[in-house]
Amino acid sequence: MSTSAETAEPKKKPTEAGNYFISNYPPFSFWSPENNKEVDEAFLKLHDDGASLGVYHHIPFCRKRCHFCYFRVYTDKNASEIKAYLDSTIQELEHFAKQPRIAGRKPKFVYFGGGTPSYLSGAQLTELTDQMKEILPWDEAEEVAFEGEPGTLNPRKVKAIKDIGVTRLSLGIENFDDRILEINGRAHKAPEVYKAYEAAQSEGFDQINIDLIAGMLDETEENWQRNIEETLKLRPDSVTIYQMEIPYNTTIYKEMKESGTLIAPVADWQVKRRWVKEAFEALESAGYTISSGYTALLNPEKTKFVYRDELWTGADLLGLGVASISHIAGVHYQNVNEISQYTDAIDKGELPVHRALKTSSDERMIREFLLQMKLGLVSIEYFRQKFGVDLLSRYEAELKELSEEGFLEYDSERISLHRRGLLCVDNLLFKFFLPEHVTSRIV
Ligand code: SF4
Numbered sequence: 001m002s003t004s005a006e007t008a009e010p011k012k013k014p015t016e017a018g019n020y021f022i023s024n025y026p027p028f029s030f031w032s033p034e035n036n037k038e039v040d041e042a043f044l045k046l047h048d049d050g051a052s053l054g055v056y057h058h059i060p061f062c063r064k065r066c067h068f069c070y071f072r073v074y075t076d077k078n079a080s081e082i083k084a085y086l087d088s089t090i091q092e093l094e095h096f097a098k099q100p101r102i103a104g105r106k107p108k109f110v111y112f113g114g115g116t117p118s119y120l121s122g123a124q125l126t127e128l129t130d131q132m133k134e135i136l137p138w139d140e141a142e143e144v145a146f147e148g149e150p151g152t153l154n155p156r157k158v159k160a161i162k163d164i165g166v167t168r169l170s171l172g173i174e175n176f177d178d179r180i181l182e183i184n185g186r187a188h189k190a191p192e193v194y195k196a197y198e199a200a201q202s203e204g205f206d207q208i209n210i211d212l213i214a215g216m217l218d219e220t221e222e223n224w225q226r227n228i229e230e231t232l233k234l235r236p237d238s239v240t241i242y243q244m245e246i247p248y249n250t251t252i253y254k255e256m257k258e259s260g261t262l263i264a265p266v267a268d269w270q271v272k273r274r275w276v277k278e279a280f281e282a283l284e285s286a287g288y289t290i291s292s293g294y295t296a297l298l299n300p301e302k303t304k305f306v307y308r309d310e311l312w313t314g315a316d317l318l319g320l321g322v323a324s325i326s327h328i329a330g331v332h333y334q335n336v337n338e339i340s341q342y343t344d345a346i347d348k349g350e351l352p353v354h355r356a357l358k359t360s361s362d363e364r365m366i367r368e369f370l371l372q373m374k375l376g377l378v379s380i381e382y383f384r385q386k387f388g389v390d391l392l393s394r395y396e397a398e399l400k401e402l403s404e405e406g407f408l409e410y411d412s413e414r415i416s417l418h419r420r421g422l423l424c425v426d427n428l429l430f431k432f433f434l435p436e437h438v439t440s441r442i443v
Helices: 037-044 079-097 122-135 155-163 178-183 190-203 221-234 251-258 269-285 306-311 339-347 361-373 380-387 396-404 425-432
Strands: 053-059 109-114 143-148 168-174 207-214 238-243 295-297 316-320 325-328 331-335 353-358 377-379 408-410 414-417
Touching: 037 325, 037 331, 037 353, 053 079, 053 122, 053 306, 079 122, 079 316, 079 339, 109 306, 122 155, 143 155, 143 306, 155 190, 168 190, 190 207, 207 221, 207 269, 221 269, 238 269, 269 295, 361 377, 361 380, 361 425, 377 380, 396 408, 396 425
Parallel strands: 053 109, 053 316, 109 143, 143 168, 168 207, 207 238
Antiparallel strands: 238 295, 316 325, 325 331, 331 353, 377 414, 408 414
16 A cells, blocks of 8 residues: 555555555454444434444356455355355345334435345345335336446346336446456456346436446556447447556465565556546547546536445445444444355344444545545535534645656646546545544555
């Protein structure tokens, strides 16, 4: 990771093991089982702060484990084990939906993530979502987002996904080249990408997003250009591009450790940033607008990403399932990350919580600030109104330094990241951490 002393963009920085992407604050390593009692207390609080509600459902099953994957996923569960897991998530939802914090509210957004939600059959998805809707109706949800792995999607499955109410289908394409998909352990092949995309298009989802990763194992200049060209041919509503990171619990890291290598066998950070920069420029030339450090939108007026925007402005998020992450009334928590521990806890009527952290108002302010910086545009007034904080005086030195280094600019109304800053935004954010949260390992 980068600390404040090394924020300036290095000339050439190899990809070492560790997490680069910042998805939450304070970092997960500060969440602890000692704080789990805070979770009960959070759910007992009344909803009097105007926070919207979202539901995240985690499907931890995949056909194959990708070599760069750091999630807890299962590739060997049979239909009855999957049913038992889904039944447990329904029991978890039933329990929380009755709590004072949630009772009577309707989700503004619902997200199915994983793992691979599209690993489930159409019948499993229909049964699961009918039960969920009965407990917590989705009729006012502005977005139901769903992650799909191209090789699991056929026209019937895609229709079932549309029928359960999904509005945003996100396809985990990652790369268009069979050889690179294979080397990285992906289960799907390139022809399945095109079939899945066509099926999704013919169902008329409000929004199709495709995910790509810059810097997979064996990625080349030529192939990356081809990824850009193929993306432009498909012309999806939204394109999300991640820069390859190698967290500690990936197969790639295990192999690095066994061979005593510190540098991952993927492109360095400078090259990955340039690849994303080139992709963004090509997308902009084709009419897209860059809406965050990772995302390009074809029609930003019409295409929203409610899950991201609500989460990054402090929504309550009720996470269901193994290892899922929640944020309720200012309390962060994560569920246990083994499926047997999870279903056992639910069977015994216990909370399946692994670790938690009750945030202070200042930590919540920093969290929203960091996450909104990833959009490339932060409103000064928003933070003044919501937290009574003037970002310009609170971060006077940090903003001045980043501005002098050419990463951003600011005035009395907003902080705007330059493209150069947006492409390495996660690296810049450590500057704004409280000193006690700056560590050499952020998960
Ligand atoms: S499909 Fe996603 S969740 Fe499943 S193994 Fe690959 S990266 Fe991990």
